[in-house]
Amino acid sequence: xxxxxxxxxxxxxxxxxxxxxxxxxxxxxxxxxxxxxxxxxxxxxxxxxxxxxxxxxxxxxxxxxxxxxxxxxxxxxxxxxxxxxxxxxxxxxxxxxxxxxxxxxxxxxxxxxxxxxxxxxxxxxxxxxxxxxxxxxxxxxxxxxxxxxxxxxxxxxxxxxxxxxxxxxxxxxxxxxxxxxxxxxxxxxxxxxxxxxxxxxxxxxxxxxxxxxxxxxxxxxxxxxxxxxxxxxxxxxxxxxxxxxxxxxxxxxxxxxxxxxxxxxxxxxxxxxxxxxxxxxxxxxxxxxxxxxxxxxxxxxxxxxxxxxxxxxxxxxxxxxxxxxxxxxxxxxxxxxxxxxxxxxxxxxxxxxxxxxxxxxxxxxxxx
Amino acid sequence: xxxxxxxxxxxxxxxxxxxxxxxxxxxxxxxxxxxxxxxxxxxxxxxxxxxxxxxxxxxxxxxxxxxxxxxxxxxxxxxxxxxxxxxxxxxxxxxxxxxxxxxxxxxxxxxxxxxxxxxxxxxxxxxxxxxxxxxxxxxxxxxxxxxxxxxxxxxxxxxxxxxxxxxxxxxxxxxxxxxxxxxxxxxxxxxxxxxxxxxxxxxxxxxxxxxxxxxxxxxxxxxxxxxxxxxxxxxxxxxxxxxxxxxxxxxxxxxxxxxxxxxxxxxxxxxxxxxxxxxxxxxxxxxxxxxxxxxxxxxxxxxxxxxxxxxxxxxxxxxxxxxxxxxxxxx
Numbered sequence: 001x002x003x004x005x006x007x008x009x010x011x012x013x014x015x016x017x018x019x020x021x022x023x024x025x026x027x028x029x030x031x032x033x034x035x036x037x038x039x040x041x042x043x044x045x046x047x048x049x050x051x052x053x054x055x056x057x058x059x060x061x062x063x064x065x066x067x068x069x070x071x072x073x074x075x076x077x078x079x080x081x082x083x084x085x086x087x088x089x090x091x092x093x094x095x096x097x098x099x100x101x102x103x104x105x106x107x108x109x110x111x112x113x114x115x116x117x118x119x120x121x122x123x124x125x126x127x128x129x130x131x132x133x134x135x136x137x138x139x140x141x142x143x144x145x146x147x148x149x150x151x152x153x154x155x156x157x158x159x160x161x162x163x164x165x166x167x168x169x170x171x172x173x174x175x176x177x178x179x180x181x182x183x184x185x186x187x188x189x190x191x192x193x194x195x196x197x198x199x200x201x202x203x204x205x206x207x208x209x210x211x212x213x214x215x216x217x218x219x220x221x222x223x224x225x226x227x228x229x230x231x232x233x234x235x236x237x238x239x240x241x242x243x244x245x246x247x248x249x250x251x252x253x254x255x256x257x258x259x260x261x262x263x264x265x266x267x268x269x270x271x272x273x274x275x276x277x278x279x280x281x282x283x284x285x286x287x288x289x290x291x292x293x294x295x296x297x298x299x300x301x302x303x304x305x306x307x308x309x310x311x312x313x314x315x316x317x318x319x320x321x322x323x324x325x326x327x328x329x330x331x332x333x334x335x336x337x338x339x340x341x342x343x344x345x346x347x348x349x350x351x352x353x354x355x356x357x358x359x360x361x362x363x364x365x366x367x368x
Numbered sequence: 369x370x371x372x373x374x375x376x377x378x379x380x381x382x383x384x385x386x387x388x389x390x391x392x393x394x395x396x397x398x399x400x401x402x403x404x405x406x407x408x409x410x411x412x413x414x415x416x417x418x419x420x421x422x423x424x425x426x427x428x429x430x431x432x433x434x435x436x437x438x439x440x441x442x443x444x445x446x447x448x449x450x451x452x453x454x455x456x457x458x459x460x461x462x463x464x465x466x467x468x469x470x471x472x473x474x475x476x477x478x479x480x481x482x483x484x485x486x487x488x489x490x491x492x493x494x495x496x497x498x499x500x501x502x503x504x505x506x507x508x509x510x511x512x513x514x515x516x517x518x519x520x521x522x523x524x525x526x527x528x529x530x531x532x533x534x535x536x537x538x539x540x541x542x543x544x545x546x547x548x549x550x551x552x553x554x555x556x557x558x559x560x561x562x563x564x565x566x567x568x569x570x571x572x573x574x575x576x577x578x579x580x581x582x583x584x585x586x587x588x589x590x591x592x593x594x595x596x597x598x599x600x601x602x603x604x605x606x607x608x609x610x611x612x613x614x615x616x617x618x619x620x621x622x623x624x625x626x627x628x629x630x631x632x633x634x635x636x637x638x639x640x641x642x643x644x645x646x647x648x649x650x651x652x653x654x655x656x657x658x659x660x661x662x663x664x665x666x667x668x669x670x671x672x673x674x675x676x677x678x679x680x681x682x683x684x685x686x687x688x689x690x691x692x693x694x695x696x697x698x699x
Contacts, residue, residue, distance in 0.1 A: 068653065069653035069654050070654060071653055071654040071655055071656055072653055074656075092656070092657075094657065095656075161542065163544060168623060168628030168646075168650045169649075169650040169651060169653065169654065170445075170650065170651045170652075170653060170654025170655060170656075171654055172654070178446070190447075191447070192446065192447070193446035193447035194446060195445050195446035195656070196445075196651075196654040196655070196656055197445055197446075197650070197651050197654065198444070198445065198446040198447075199442065199443060199444035199445070199446060199447070199630070200629070200630070202629075203629065204544055204546060204627040204628065204629060204640050205623075205627060205628025205629060205640070205642075205650070206628075207623050207624060207628075207649075207650060211514075211624065214514045214515065215514070215546070218514060218515070218518055218519055218545065219522075219544060219545060
């Protein structure tokens with residue numbers, strides 16, 4: 001008998017410990033609210049930072065964001081399996097029809113920059129849109145092409161073939177890049193077009209920002225494009241790009257914010273169609289947009305206007321979600337610059353305030 | 369007595385006594401037979417479900433493109449929205465062939481060395497390391513490919529290949545580092561651990577009587593080894609099929625080194641290309657409209673059928689090889 005007791009005692013102890021852990025969790029997190037979100041990978045580090053900081057202020061609110069890609073985020077938003085989604089592009093008309101009453105909230109701004117690997121040549125090489133388009137069309141094939149040397153007279157460009165590197169995976173970065181190339185080159189617009197991935201005329205494909213960066217760093221005389229945050233964090237060599245005003249603009253938090261300010265003037269109401277919103281497009285012909293970097297884009301959070309449509313939503317969660325969004329577009333912006341994201345200009349914040357006020361639960365406006 | 373006949377009285381007598389009934393009338397063998405039959409049939413169920421889901425998902429694409437999907441050479445998600453996968457099929461087959469050309473002889477050598485030549489202690493150590501290599505995730509091979517292998521090949525190997533064999537078209541053209549040949553080399557390195565481990569086991573399983581008989585007849589070591597290979601031939605082909613399966617389906621490592629260029633035929637072995645598994649992994653996450661997603665799932669369906677055809681062909685080869693040996697034995 002004694003041996004049986006000996007065996008039972010540890011089992012009883014384990015049972016007590018396990019039960020009390022679960023009981024503690026159950027009791028202490030009774031009021032806990034988890035805000036589930038999914039979508040673009042670009043704002044992931046920022047939203048993740050927000051989640052951690054917001055949890056310090058509101059310990060009962062847990063923001064759980066998964067960076068599964070814009071396409072996946074929009075799909076989960078349409079299927080109403082997440083409280084909020086994030087996307088690098090606004091919903092298209094067709095997508096919006098499947099997810100009626102979706103609000104668009106720009107939460108941060110990103111820029112796409114040309115990076116290159118030219119031994120001995122520092123950052124700041126100048127590019128025009130036409131030149132970038134012709135490089136990616138395979139029409140400019142050497143670095144010392146007359147058009148490149150004409151705008152970079154001080155730099156001794158080598159007589160070497162250009163190795164073009166681009167994304168192989170579908171991405172919002174590619175969408176912004178190809179939107180820009182479509183605007184500056186009719187040939188690009190007609191033959192290649194804009195999209196999360198396109199029928200590339202030339203080049204090597206790298207997977208992800210890191211894949212493109214690795215290929216460019218490993219391949220002498222190559223050119224590629226990555227998100228600015230990525231170029232900055234990894235100390236990549238990036239170039240300046242000419243805007244419609246004719247200035248060669250250095251990519252920077254300041255020049256992206258400038259671009260967003262020019263675009264903010266024309267933003268539609270939060271619950272209207274945003275399918276046409278594009279900083280790249282709005283700057284394409286704006287010859288007055290001084291100091292604005294042309295390959296700039298908003299990143300959006302998507303939420304439903306009537307939160308009742310979500311199956312698991314209750315009033316407390318709805319309020320927590322709206323409070324979090326309000327915090328994200330205000331205090332949350334203070335965390336942007338450290339991570340090389342662009343804080344929203346005040347005009348966009350004001351616009352977002354109007355949009356967040358539109359959110360309702362059971363017909364009641366949540367944030368007044 | 370059949371199992372079904374035994375089950376029905378078992379259900380009728382479902383009471384406490386049935387336990388003893390079970391013991392007396394329902395033998396362990398039968399239970400084991402039933403359970404393993406169930407597990408075996410689950411393979412059919414899984415494959416059936418997979419085909420069903422793939423066909424369902426790709427139905428839109430099948431309706432839109434039909435057979436043009438397989439013979440088409442355009443992949444344009446942005447403007448014309450036309451999808452065709454012939455370049456991907458070719459890319460997959462050619463890289464897999466290069467993989468086998470490089471990987472199989474090396475695996476054969478490793479397997480033979482470990483089972484026939486190496487001292488026992490050394491053999492055990494190397495076998496352990498080989499099995500360890502088989503457990504390395506493919507993304508690690510991919511990263512190693514980008515940061516170590518590509519610069520090495522680009523600077524120290526490919527220029528010489530081009531200088532010596534440049535008159536052959538497949539060794540001409542610009543050198544990027546990544547590309548078809550690099551993809552084949554990385555895949556070969558990935559399949560070598562698995563294939564050589566299987567081969568070592570196969571050769572170790574060849575009865576010693578075979579070797580003793582050969583030596584008794586005055587055969588040299590090399591002639592003995594040839595007999596060992598011949599004895600294990602069908603298993604060796606099985607091991608090659610196993611490696612081929614991994615090469616055809618490999619996604620992460622190949623997409624990191626092959627260059628991901630959609631074109632019907634590369635200009636040389638140094639040029640970039642694309643494979644079916646790679647394009648699915650690359651584009652599915654951000655596929656933005658239904659036809660696009662459907663086309664990518666359709667690629668998965670085509671990949672499944674290509675794998676099936678390769679497997680059937682390989683089986684036929686095995687079957688032929690076996691029939692040939694039997695024929696020789698009769699003579």
